[in-house]
Structures are given as C-alpha cells and as structure tokens.
Amino acid sequence: xxxxxxxxxxxxxxxxxxxxxxxxxxxxxxxxxxxxxxxxxxxxxxxxxxxxxxxxxxxxxxxxxxxxxxxxxxxxxxxxxxxxxxxxxxxxxxxxxxxxxxxxxxxxxxxxxxxxxxxxxxxxxxxxxxx
Numbered sequence: 001x002x003x004x005x006x007x008x009x010x011x012x013x014x015x016x017x018x019x020x021x022x023x024x025x026x027x028x029x030x031x032x033x034x035x036x037x038x039x040x041x042x043x044x045x046x047x048x049x050x051x052x053x054x055x056x057x058x059x060x061x062x063x064x065x066x067x068x069x070x071x072x073x074x075x076x077x078x079x080x081x082x083x084x085x086x087x088x089x090x091x092x093x094x095x096x097x098x099x100x101x102x103x104x105x106x107x108x109x110x111x112x113x114x115x116x117x118x119x120x121x122x123x124x125x126x127x128x129x130x131x
Contacts, residue, residue: 014101018094025090032083040076092121 060066060077067085070078099114 014098018097021094021097022090025086025093029083029086029090032086033080034083036076036079036081036083038076039074039079043076088125092118095121 060070060075064085067078067081071082095114095118099111099118102108102110102114
C-alpha cells in the first residue's frame, strides 16, 4: 500500500510567496507606470498645461472599463492608470492568498479576519469612501 503524503505550505513558504508577490506586484506596476509615462510624454509634446486650476471631474479614465478601452488605443494615461490599478490589486491579492493559506492550515479565525479585511477593502474601493 502506498502512503499519501500531504504537503502543506509551511509558514516560511507562505512568507516567501507573500513577499515575492508584493515585490513582483510593485515592480511590475512601477514598470507599467514608467512605460505609460514615456508613452504619454512622447505623444503630448505640444500640449499646453495650465497649473492654475485642477479639475478632477474632467479625468479621462475614471472607470476600469475606460482604462481598458484606453489600453487598446495605447493611451499613455490609460497605461499609467493600469499600473496604478495593479499597485492597488497587489495587497488585495496578498489578502486573498493569505485567506487560502489559512484555509489550508485550517486556521478559521484568521480566515474570518482575512475575509473581513477583504470585504473592507473591496467596499471602500466600490463605495469610493476613501476620498
């Protein structure tokens, strides 16, 4: 008879994966923002900028769907916004991964805490109460 060996992720493995996830997420989002900045600056050479007033309601990419549409047309601002979205998604992915690792360890108290944290993050993003 063969023995089934169950391999669970140890604390060290989980910490290594979480650290790598955060580092890669920040580096990839930073690279995308820099690429978007280069694209934006290379296409906006003749634009006159007024620093007297700031009108955020005139933002071109205020929804995820608009950002993805802007990516299709290789708009520099859309690329920058996508990099920011990835930066926001990085800690959310960390929380989701933590929830699954706690589930594998059958540590249900931390699973509940992780779900509560995830709900707070998603609710604050959805309701735009961080403003």
